[in-house]
Amino acid sequence: MKILLIDDHPLFREGVALLLKPLVEDLQTWEAGSCEEAFALLAQRGGADLVMIDLGLPGLSGLEGLARLRSDHPEVPVVVMSSADDKDTVLAALDAGAMGFIPKSSTSQVMLGALRLILAHGIYLPPSAFLGGRAPPAAERTAAAPPSPARERRPADLGLTPRQADVLHLLLQGKPAKLIGRQLNLSLSTVKAHTSAVLRALNVTTRTQAVLAASRMGLCFENATPPREATAEPDGLGGIKWA
Known part of the structure; x- marks a missing residue:
């Protein structure tokens, strides 16, 4: 599996790459510091299985990059990682085609669980998408979703x-x-x-x-x-x- 990390902070990229190791066997992580660098990498190496992108990027913004990724590579799920996780930001990412939104304040357990859900073709949303604002600290730590219905609906x-x-x-x-x-x-x-x-x-x-x-x-x-x-x-x- 190949995962492309797009973030302008090398230390953050390296940390996420280490945290991703338990996700799957034979994992390859590619790193890019900007959308432009990421597109060049994809053109050189071919498509990735998953893209994780920050929103606050130099040059082409994360949202613009996300929209282009969904247009050029619609089969590849894209996950947003951001320190801004208010409802408007989450909804803007979803509008641009994101399959998930993981706040940078999340724990490694939450991040890995969210990615497993997304790789299974599910969609992960943080609590702030439902609370009308930024999630309180306790909710951020557990990534508790809105109250589950009494039974699953089909x-x-x-x-x-x-x-x-x-x-x-x-x-x-x-x-x-x-x-x-x-x-x-x-x-x-x-x-x-x-x-x-x-x-x-x-x-x-x-x-x-x-x-x-x-x-x-x-x-x-x-x-x-x-x-x-x-x-x-x-x-x-x-x-x-x-x-």
């Missing part, structure tokens, strides 16, 4: 068909409509129709709102198979679950 509980559930599954991962169509062998118009149906079922109008709604209800997908290196959901972490 797309069928929302009245969605299996194919609509497939579209929702990929939509939550930030996949664009054309890629969803190719992956599911559907026409673009059919993908758009299914997308409208799943957004109505969640009572939202955007992907970001869908991510938050699915996280709140503990939405569980049964048909997606996580990678061998990842577990379906780390203990004690909130997120969307692919069983």
Whole structure:
């Protein structure tokens, strides 16, 4: 597995690279100090399996870099790491296509658990995404999600068909409509129709709102198979679950 770390502080990159070692066997970590350096690295070495990016970068900003990564490499999950974890910042990262947001104040256990969830095609959000502001210190340490529902809900509980559930599954991962169509062998118009149906079922109008709604209800997908290196959901972490 190849993970690209984009952060302008070499010491932070080196520390994260060490913390990532227990994540999977045969892990390769690539390091870049800016988005421009990261794009050059990807062009030279090929695609990575996961990108972790800071928002406060010199040159092209983290959000701009994130948007370009999602455009040029839509199949690669991108995770934001930032010391600013207020709700607006988290939502802006989700709007740009991030599959997760890990505050730099998180513990190594929280970071590894969040990455395992993301590698299993889930989405990790910090408590501040739901609390309306910056998470209190206790919440930051445990990364406790909003109260879990009494039971997990599945797309069928929302009245969605299996194919609509497939579209929702990929939509939550930030996949664009054309890629969803190719992956599911559907026409673009059919993908758009299914997308409208799943957004109505969640009572939202955007992907970001869908991510938050699915996280709140503990939405569980049964048909997606996580990678061998990842577990379906780390203990004690909130997120969307692919069983």
